[in-house]
Amino acid sequence: MLNQHQSPEIGSRKKNAIIFFIILIGVLYITRLFFLQVLDHRYKIYAESNIQRIITDYAARGLIYDRNGELIVYNEPYYDLMVVPGQVGAMDTTEFTRLLGITRPQFESRLQTARSYSRFKSSVFEKQISKDIFAALQEKLFKYPGFFVQPRTLRKYPYPVAAHTFGYVGEAGPTDIAADPYYQPGDYIGISGIEKHYEEILRGQKGTRIVMVDALNRDIGSFQDGRYDTIALAGTDIYASLDIELQQYGEQLLKNKRGSIVAIEPSSGEILALVSSPGYDPNLLVGRVRSQNYRKLQEDTLKPLFNRALMASYPPGSVFKVANFLIGLQEGGITTHSRYSCPGYYYSGGITVRCRSHPQPVNVETALQYSCNTFSCIQFRNTLELPKFQSMQEALNTWRDHIVSMGFGITFNSDLSHELPGQIGSSDYYDQIYGPRGWKALTVISLAIGQGEIGTTPVQLANLAATVANRGYYITPHVIKAIGTPENLNPEFIEPRYTSIDSIHFETIARAMFETVESGTGRYSRIPDITMGGKTGTVQNPHGENHSAFIAFAPFENPKIAVSVIVENAGGGATWAAPISSLMIEKYINREINRTWFEKRILDAEF
Amino acid sequence: MRNQFNIFKNLDKITILLFLALIFIGWINIYAAEINESHTSIFDFSQRYGKQFIWIIAAILLGLIILAFDVKFFPAFAYVIYGGIMLLLIGVLLFGTTVNASKSWFQIGGIAIQPAEFAKYATALALAKIIYDTKSKIKTFKDLIKPVVLLAIPVMLIFLQNDTGSAIVFSTFVIVLYRENYIPGWLLLLGIFAVFLFILTLLVNEFIIIGILSSIFLLTAIILRKKPASIRQLLLILLVINTYVYGVSYVFDQILQPHQKMRIAVLIDETVDLRGAGYNLHQSKIAIGSGGLTGKGFLQGTQTKFSFVPEQGTDFIFCTVGEEWGFLGSSLLIILFLTLLIRIILLAERQRSTFSRAFGYGLASVIFFHFTINIGMTIGLIPVIGIPLPFISSGGSSLWAFTIFLFTFLKLDSRRLDLL
Structure with a gap:
């Protein structure tokens, strides 16, 4: 029997309509x-980035x-x-936060x-998480897709000294990144001191690994067997020329004082100690507290x-007589036989320079x-x-050339x-002030005793x-002795740089400096069993107490x-700078201090 | 008489082949989606794929049992089956187990049964029976009451189980009602238009839609300015539509739960909620999209292997097909479904009995609805509604229900000459 409910054509039309609709969805x-x-x-890219995580293996910085x-x-x-934002999935945010x-x-x-920054590249979510948080997080990390921990290292200084010399390490800024494609945001770079100068040696070469992760953020092996990994x-490692014990001792001696100590090994130019006081603990400028501490130090x-x-x-003060006498001997302004008597002052053309009482007359050595x-x-x-x-x-420029040959007025680079x-100052400098004919030797006479328009740095004085x-x-x-191994000496700083003064004159002056410590202004700081040459300086300071200065060498x-x-606002060179120098020398050569009372006086002093 | 006992006689071989192809595709894709490194055997019964093998064997056995029934059993017991399942739906509300916030499972030993899956089958039977029993040629509005009540009961019960997805499936029976002259075509179109407008309203600001519709009305009004009656009619229609649009947007804002709103919002841009509602969709699209033309190969899908798509063995199984078998594989699966649907419709049309035809359409409608919603949600065309892909998704209830459904129809078809 045929279907009694409807005519076949209507049914067929409806059937076709339904089939049409089904096919429509299929085609859609x-x-x-x-x-x-x-x-x-x-x-495709999303799927790859889903499973790939690029991990930077930061190279351990050289020690x-x-x-x-x-x-x-x-x-x-x-x-x-x-965090890789594109991989962050459903998670318990409350627990995480x-x-x-x-x-x-x-x-x-x-x-x-x-x-x-990027949906598929990782960026730092929280810097330097504490050990406790790390331990707690490590166990639950699988619950937070898109998050992972990146091991890094921070600088640590077992001796809290020599901060200026070490410099510090910080995150590469936009200019560093623009200047060198090696650096990526989050990388570390040496910002000052040794860390900056030897950055390329110390930093090593960072590597990248591509690992695969699953939806639960679990590491499931390397991508394509590590084909793209580096x-x-x-x-x-590098070897600083510093003697860390001497450095530490120097900082101790300058505690509660303002000033600096520079100690150099003459035969190599290696800096043994470079003290600037007040200093700071280098550990302060490390890690997440760095910028905060830096601001504090900046405001101090x-x-x-x-x-x-x-x-x-x-101004170097009398210490500079060493350089001036050398020039005088070289140019012939004086000879070793020149003798003058000193009435207690120098007077000429309305200018008076005072002197102290001392045995008369004087030649270059006794002077x-x-x-x-x-x-x-x-x-x-003369x-x-x-x-x-x-x-x-011409005369002043000749003098200046000699001075520059001894390392003044320039940077050592x-x-x-x-x-x-x-x-x-060069002649141009005085020409500008006084006019080309407006000045003569007497105008610049204060240079004779290291005062006036002259500025020298402690490292230049130590170099003298x-x-x-x-x-x-x-x-x-220089401050780096060797690179890689102790034997591989830093090749940059080996060449001797001769001054424009004959060595015979140095012999004269060296002997004079020896006598200075034996029986002259520096005798108070004589070390019983060490021969030493030195020169005191008392730097006149119009703003307050004189600066105390001393240079020395030994044996x-x-x-x-x-x-x-140099000890700022401390007074005479013989009273403070010379004893400190002698202590540094004693410490370095004998490795111990026998003159404890002498040492105690310095340690207790405050300026 | 010997033929009377040959249960395979006159069975439609094309449908059987399509059925076997689909369950096989389902099984290997479940294996790919769920593979466990320490249990790699596809027959490992501790794993989903091993269990799915058991479900498949059981399903085929169930199919054979269905074939052994006398064909007259189905129309005769349609209401009984319907009534029995409705009792189960009530029972599950009282004694059921809650899975994923839906209280819709009976836990019997190691097996979880979801009565809602079988409710579709029972409803199709009962609906076919009602249609069969309604002898009037021209269906009136009064004739609609019985089918509507029949559908409303399971919908309500399943809604109460908090299984919105399964409840919505019953709307698909309007196709049967359309085919059997209960609903005119224009009403069905109107319904589709209403659903379209509904989704559009959720996606686009309602005032933009109202503005556009009003502009169209103005233009038409200018063209029809000689016929005031038509303009009045149009104005009425416009008012109704605009009220509807506004109403939908109001309902969306006031009634839908936040998670339901988000499921719709992520359709436009899944990145608005990548860690929530957008995550599934985003990962699903990545899985399918990264498959390319030919796919990454069996067991080579990284999205699949490393479990980026949640529910990948069940509701999101199509992701595995898309990722590992590519455009060609996923298109083939869609074509297989289209072929099955069209085949069922053609078989339905050749039935002598209204019961069998209506039941066949019911089967096609339910498969079609599942197919459309399930694949539509994985490719981001339809909000995420958790219903399985027939014959493919892992899980016993769904597979058994669809198998019983399909084999009942095959039985009816094989004995179509015996039924009036």
């Missing part, structure tokens, strides 16, 4: 799949040892919590920041960030020994007014960062001591150490 879906699967290539092989800078591990100790809005805003190469009125040893420019101002002024004027000079300008040149110790040359003062015959010491 296949079209959609065509767009999704064949035309749109984004999803730093002192000249005796003592470890002075090393790395301490810590962890950064990283509580674990990290952050608020929900903080969580969202950090995620937003990370997302605006191995991290640890940075090279005593300017602990300021490296006095390299940057402070002082240095007693720091005679009268002799200094006479010899300086030299500048020598008939061989056609003009005052060594591995010391933020060196300043100080200031040694080293130059005398070497009897006429110096090697660029006299075979010098191992040259020192300069």
Whole structure:
């Protein structure tokens, strides 16, 4: 029997309509799949980024040892919590934020920041998470897809000294990243000191690994058997020329004082100690507390960030007589036979320079020994007014050239960062002030005793001591002795740089400096069993108490150490700077201090 | 008489082949989606794929049992079966186990049974019976009451189980009602238009839609300015539609739960909620989209292997097909479904009995609805509604229910000459 309910044509029409509708949906879906699967290539990339996580293996930064092989800078591990925003899935945000100790809005805003950097590259979510948080997080990490921990290292300084020399490490900024494609946001870079100068040696080579992760953020092996991975190469260790014990002792001696100590090994130019006081603990400028501590140090009125040893420019005072006498002897303004009597002052053309009472008359050696101002002024004027000079300008420029050959008025361009040149006036300088015919030797007579328009830095003064110790040359003062192994000496700083003064004159001056300590202004600081040459200086300071200055080298015959010491607002050179120098020398040569009362007086002093 | 006992006699071989192809495709894709590194055997019964093998064997046995029934049993016991399942639906509300917030499972030993899956079958039977029993040629509005009540009961019960997805499936029976002259074509079209407008309203600001519709009305009004009567009619229609649009948007704002709103919002841009409602869809699209033309190969899908798509063995099984078999594989699966649907419709049309035809259409409608919603949601055309892909998704209840459904129809078809 036929269906009694309807005519066949109507049924057939409806059947066709339904079949048409079914096919319509099928075509729609296949079209959609065509767009999704064949035309749109984004999803392939999404799928890859879903399972790939690029992990940077940060290279361990090179370690730093002192000249005796003592470890002075090393790395301490810590962890950064990283996030790949595109992989962040459903998770218990409340638990997560509580674990990290952050608020929900903080969580969202950090995620937003990370997302605006890249959806598929990782960025730091929380820096340097504490050990406790790391332990708690490590176990639950699988519950937070898209998050992972990245091991990093921070600098650690077992001796809290030499901060200025070490410099510090920080995150590469936009300019660093623009300048060198090696750096990525989050990388570390040496910002000052050794860390900056030796950055490329210390940093090593970071590596990248692509690992595959599943939806639960679990590591499931390397991508394509590590075909695209690069191995991290640890940075090279370096050997600083510092004697960390001497450095530490120097900082101790300058405690509660402002000033600096520079100690150099004359034969190599290696800096044994570079003290700037007040200083700071290098551990303060490490990790997440760095910027905060840096701001504090910056705001400190005593300017602990300021490296006095390299940057402070002082008139050298009587210490500079060493350089001036050398020039006088070289140019013939005086000879070793020149003798003058000193009435207690130098007077000429309305200018008076006072002197102290001392045995009469004086020659070049005794003048240095007693720091005679009268002799200094006479010899300086004699030299500048020598008939061989056609003009005052020529005379002064000749003097200046000699001074520069001893390392003043210039920077050494060594591995010391933020060196300043100080200031040694040229004839142009005086021409500008007085006019080309408006000045003569007497106008600049204060230079004779290291005062006036002259600025020298402590490292330059130590270098002068080293130059005398070497009897006429110096090697660029530097702070890195060797690279990689202790034997592989730093090739940059080996060449001796001869001054324009003959070594015979250095012999004279060195002997004079020896006498200065034996029986002259520095005798109070004589060390019983060490021969030593030195020169005191009392730097007149119009703003307050005089600065105390001293340069020295020892032992006299075979010098191992040259020192300069400046103590600001402390008074005479013989009273403070000379004892500190002698203690540094005693410490370095004998490794111990026998004159404990002598030492105690310095340690207790405060300025 | 010997033929009377040959249960395989006159069985439609094309449908059987399609059925076997689909369950096989389902099984290997479940294996790919759920493979456990330490239990790699596809017959490992501790794993979903091993269990699915048992479900498949059981389903085929169930199919054979269905074939052994006397064909007259189905129309005769249609209401009884319907009544029995409705009791189960009530029972599950009282004694059921809650899975994924839906209280819709009976836990019997190691097996979980979801009565809602069987309710579709029972409803199709009962609906066919009502249609068969209604002898009037021209269906009136009064004739609609019985079918509507019949459908409303399981819908309500399943809604109470908090299984919205399964409840919505029953709307597919309007296709049967359309085919059997209970609903005119224009009403069905109107319904589709209403659903379209509904989704559009959720996706686009309602005032933009109202603005566009009003502009169209203005233009038409200018063209028809000579016929004020038509304009009045149009104005009425416009008012009704605009009220509807506004109403939908109001309902969306006021009544839908936040998670339901989000499921719709992510259709436009899944990144608005990548860690919530958008996550599934996003990962699903990545899985399918990354399959490319030919796919990554069996067991090579990274999205699949590393479990980026939740529910991949069940509701999101199509992702595995898309990722590992590519555009060609997924298109083939869609074509297999279309072929099955069209085949069922053609078989239904050749029935002498209204009961068998209506039942056949019921079967086609339910498969079609599941197919459309399930695949539509994985490719981001339809909000995420958790219903399985027939014969493919892992799980016993769904497979058994659809198998019983299909084999009942095959039985009816094989004995179509015996039924009036």
